Amino acid sequence: MISVMFMEDHNMEFFDYLFEDAAPGxxxxxxxxPKVGKSxxxxxxxxxxxxxxxxxxxxxxxxxxxxxxxxxxxxxxFLRPYIQNGDVYIIDLLTRLxxxxxxxxxxxxxxxxxxxxxLMVKVGVSTRSLFRKSSKFRAILDSLTVIFAFNPPNLxxxxxxxxxxxxxxxxxxxxxxxxxxTVEPSIENSLMELADLKLCFDGEKIQAESSAGEKFVQxxxxxxxxxxxxG
Amino acid sequence: xxxxxxPKLDDILGGxxxxxxxxxxxxxxxxxxxxxxYQMLNGRLKDGDKGFIFTNVAEPETIVYEFRSYxxxxxxxxxxxxxxxxxxxxxxxxxxxxxxxSIKDYSQxxxxxxxxxxxxxxGIGVINNLSTLIDYLGEDETIDIIKKWNLxxxxxxxxxxxxxxxxxxxxxxxxxxxKSMDCVVEIKTIEERVIIGQGFMVAHSSWSEPSDTxxxxxxxxxxxxxxxxxxxxxxxxxxxxxxxxxxxISKKSVSVDRKALSAFPTTIALxxxxxxxxxxxxxxxxxxxxxxxxxxxxxxxxxSVGAFIIVDSxxxxxxxxxxxxxxxxxxxxxxxxxxxxxxxxPGALSPEEIREKMKVGKDIPIIPAIVTEGRGVTDALEALxxxxxxx
Numbered sequence: 064m065i066s067v068m069f070m071e072d073h074n075m076e077f078f079d080y081l082f083e084d085a086a087p088g089x090x091x092x093x094x095x096x097p098k099v100g101k102s103x104x105x106x107x108x109x110x111x112x113x114x115x116x117x118x119x120x121x122x123x124x125x126x127x128x129x130x131x132x133x134x135x136x137x138x139x140x141f142l143r144p145y146i147q148n149g150d151v152y153i154i155d156l157l158t159r160l161x162x163x164x165x166x167x168x169x170x171x172x173x174x175x176x177x178x179x180x181x182l183m184v185k186v187g188v189s190t191r192s193l194f195r196k197s198s199k200f201r202a203i204l205d206s207l208t209v210i211f212a213f214n215p216p217n218l219x220x221x222x223x224x225x226x227x228x229x230x231x232x233x234x235x236x237x238x239x240x241x242x243x244x245t246v247e248p249s250i251e252n253s254l255m256e257l258a259d260l261k262l263c264f265d266g267e268k269i270q271a272e273s274s275a276g277e278k279f280v281q282x283x284x285x286x287x288x289x290x291x292x293x294g
Numbered sequence: 295x296x297x298x299x300x301p302k303l304d305d306i307l308g309g310x311x312x313x314x315x316x317x318x319x320x321x322x323x324x325x326x327x328x329x330x331x332y333q334m335l336n337g338r339l340k341d342g343d344k345g346f347i348f349t350n351v352a353e354p355e356t357i358v359y360e361f362r363s364y365x366x367x368x369x370x371x372x373x374x375x376x377x378x379x380x381x382x383x384x385x386x387x388x389x390x391x392x393x394x395x396s397i398k399d400y401s402q403x404x405x406x407x408x409x410x411x412x413x414x415x416x417g418i419g420v421i422n423n424l425s426t427l428i429d430y431l432g433e434d435e436t437i438d439i440i441k442k443w444n445l446x447x448x449x450x451x452x453x454x455x456x457x458x459x460x461x462x463x464x465x466x467x468x469x470x471x472x473k474s475m476d477c478v479v480e481i482k483t484i485e486e487r488v489i490i491g492q493g494f495m496v497a498h499s500s501w502s503e504p505s506d507t508x509x510x511x512x513x514x515x516x517x518x519x520x521x522x523x524x525x526x527x528x529x530x531x532x533x534x535x536x537x538x539x540x541x542x543i544s545k546k547s548v549s550v551d552r553k554a555l556s557a558f559p560t561t562i563a564l565x566x567x568x569x570x571x572x573x574x575x576x577x578x579x580x581x582x583x584x585x586x587x588x589x590x591x592x593x594x595x596x597x598s599v600g601a602f603i604i605v606d607s608x609x610x611x612x613x614x615x616x617x618x619x620x621x622x623x624x625x626x627x628x629x630x631x632x633x634x635x636x637x638x639x640p641g642a643l644s645p646e647e648i649r650e651k652m653k654v655g656k657d658i659p660i661i662p663a664i665v666t667e668g669r670g671v672t673d674a675l676e677a678l679x680x681x682x683x684x685x
Contacts, residue, residue: 159356160387177383178351180323180423180459187324191488194627195596213386215429221461225323233488 077280077291078111084275085260087199088231092254094241095264100284101240103138104264105205106131107288108238110140112201113150118193120152120186120202120235124209127158128171138288146170149196152189154182157209176213179222186226190233202230206240207254216250223257296418296453299337300330301521302509303479303494308502311453311477313416315501316444318424318456318471321481325492326513329364330481331420331455332357333518336366338453339377344417346394346410348403350382350426354393365516380410400430404439408446415450424458424471433467440474476500482508484599484682486628491524491599507573508683510599525597526569526576526678527628529619530604531612532583535635535665539604540565540580542671547578564590571675576600581623583615588622595623600678601630604665605652607642613652629681632660633674638667 085091093101105121112119123131131153132142145151152170159165159173167173170192172185186202193200204226211219223239230237241254255261263270269289270279281292295310298317304310311317317334321327335345349357357379361368371377381393382403394413395406410419421427421443428436440456447454458471472478478498484491492511496504511521528536528543541547544567565580579594581587595601601623605616620630632654634645643651645660654660659677663670 175352175356177387177426178423180321180351180425180457181328183323183459184326187483187489191490194488215426218426218429218461221425221429221463222323224462229324232485 077282078107081262081269081271081278081280082260084271084273085236087234087236089259090227090231090237090239090257091260091262092239092241092258093262093264094243094254096244096266097242099264099266100282100289101242101264102134102205103284104262104289105203105238105240106135106138106140108201109151109203110135110138110142113142113145116197118150118152118196118200120154120189120193120200122154122156122182122186122202122204124156124176124204125206127161127163128153128155129158138286140288149192152193154185154189156182176209179210179214179218183222183225183229186229190229190235193235194233198234200233200235201238202226202235203238204240205238206242208242208245211246211250216246220250220253220257223254227257297337297341299333300494300519301511303496306496306504306507306509307477307499308504312501314448314451314453315476316440316447316454316456316474317477317479318458318475319479319481319494320458320460320468320472320497322460322483324489325481325483327481327492328360328422328457329513329518330479330494331422331457332361332364332366334453334455335377335418335420336361336364336368336518338418339368339371342376344414345371345377345419346380346414346417347377347420347422348380348382348407348410349422350386350397350430351423353384353387353389354379354381354391363515364518366518378410378413380406400427403427403431404442407443411443411446411450411452411454414452416452418453418455419447420455420457422457424456425461425463428463428467433463433470437467437470437474440471444474444476472498482684484510484629484684486630486681488627490628505573524576524599525594526578527594527598527601527623528565528578528580528604529591529601529623530583530633531606531609531615531619534583534604534606534609534612534616535633536580536583536604537565538665539602539633539635539663539671540567540578542665542668543567543602543675544569544578569675571679574679581619583619588619591619591622595628598623598628600682601628602674602678603630603632604635605632605648607634607636607644607648607662608639610643610648610651613648617652629678630658631674631678631681632658633663633665633670634660635663635665635670637662637670638664 156176174181260273268279297310319330379393380395381391382397384391385398480497481494483489493508495508547567567578661674
């Protein structure tokens with residue numbers, strides 16, 4: 064089971080409930096329509112990981128690494144100290160595309176949404192670095208939308224298989240975010256088949272589905288992130 | 295013959311590549327190998343040849359930037375007209391392109407590269423990346439196009455270098471790709487849960503009979519592809535036979551402990567050797583067994599690509615210490631072989647008894663050995679190389 068209970072006063076017990084069937088090495092697919100809190104969930108997952116002493120890899124594909132920090136600050140989740148400590152490893156796929164001249168630094172690497180080979184090189188380097196830091200770590204890819212937009216869908220599926228194998232081999236927990244309706248149904252089905260645990264966000268409830276069965280919780284988004292609405 | 299500009303590769307290929315060779319660098323996902331193609335191009339441009347890069351993975355400006363980070367001035371060659379891009383990226387990203395050839399639709403790619411080949415007679419073209427082409431064009435069409443490009447390359451005496459990421463393609467496709475090339479260089483990882491090293495070996499060459507040596511390398515900026523001599527760790531409890539093992543496995547060895555003590559009264563204690571076996575070259579580091587030297591273990595373990603764990607088969611009371619040393623050297627995250635030494639002594643446990651007592655998984659070979667007589671040493675080395683090479 065993966066614990067996200069490190070953050071106090073955040074009404075997070077329901078996360079543990081959703082994750083109780085997940086284990087190290089698993090790939091979790093977070094999916095749903097736009098604007099239902101998928102990325103906020105990822106920030107929360109990232110931050111709880113760091114607060115709990117587990118390092119984390121975060122791949123930002125839809126916006127830049129600076130925006131990641133800014134967006135998390137809106138919830139009072141400050142990433143900077145963890146970046147400085149090398150506890151979070153960020154791969155930024157968009158900033159260079161926007162024409163910004165940026166250099167790689169210790170744990171902040173830049174790649175391109177079209178260069179999936181290079182992305183996997185950086186995933187390999189980061190998993191090595193995180194594994195050496197801690198035998199438990201998490202890896203989040205937020206999200207597939209832009210990657211699908213600029214690559215053949217089959218190639219993206221190949222990337223995901225390699226990504227899953229790499230994270231799984233190192234016994235990390237992988238999270239991948241997907242916005243429904245952005246690819247053909249057949250590709251979406253293949254995505255679902257790759258995941259060990261699927262979390263479907265619809266704006267009101269999170270439906271969890273794994274080999275152990277299905278369950279759901281009601282949720283809302285507050286200034287403290289994704290919050291359970293107790294029934 | 296033309297040089298590849300990749301260290302050691304020319305030696306393995308018998309001096310370089312034939313002038314109009316088609317060469318494929320085939321790498322598993324996670325290996326940093328783009329520099330192989332870029333380094334070959336840069337070397338050829340500096341020699342005065344013409345060249346081009348077909349890119350479908352990054353816009354030309356990013357590639358120029360990458361060259362700069364390696365310390366290579368591609369911009370100068372672009373300005374002089376000695377090099378140019380076939381841009382298969384910018385139009386797909388909605389970006390303007392001032393490349394000589396710009397691909398707006400994948401139906402144009404075959405013709406554009408045919409023309410590019412004609413533009414660089416006696417030169418070189420780099421195709422980055424073949425995998426993306428396959429997923430855009432389909433497997434059969436890609437193979438057909440490659441054959442046409444390679445024939446065209448022969449006609450114009452142009453070397454073609456393909457970068458291919460070996461995603462989960464079916465084996466038939468990979469075999470057909472290999473058959474279409476004059477030379478295939480496999481780029482592999484050394485891994486144990488995570489990637490800890492990478493190496494290249496020539497899988498096929500139509501003009502030479504290359505050895506199956508794997509050359510370990512890393513990619514540095516600036517510099518590009520650099521080969522290095524890997525470290526092999528020999529660890530285990532006190533009096534297990536590590537020093538003797540280092541001596542037996544090495545062509546040359548020295549015990550720093552003894553040397554240091556005779557010349558300088560300090561307590562540095564390392565056995566250092568250099569091994570060369572079937573083309574594999576490595577430096578061997580034997581760690582001290584005593585707990586007071588444990589601080590050294592982490593440092594030595596970090597850069598090693600493989601480890602021998604030596605245990606005294608007659609001393610099960612030391613097995614817990616052996617496991618502790620594996621943990622402290624981080625050897626759980628590198629390929630490793632357990633050497634069950636002193637098999638000739640009374641009371642020696644068999645490899646399977648040791649496996650059970652130490653609770654070691656089946657994935658870790660346990661080799662019975664009498665190191666003082668050299669017995670089991672080669673078997674242990676073969677087993678470790680098998681793990682490192684991933685065969």
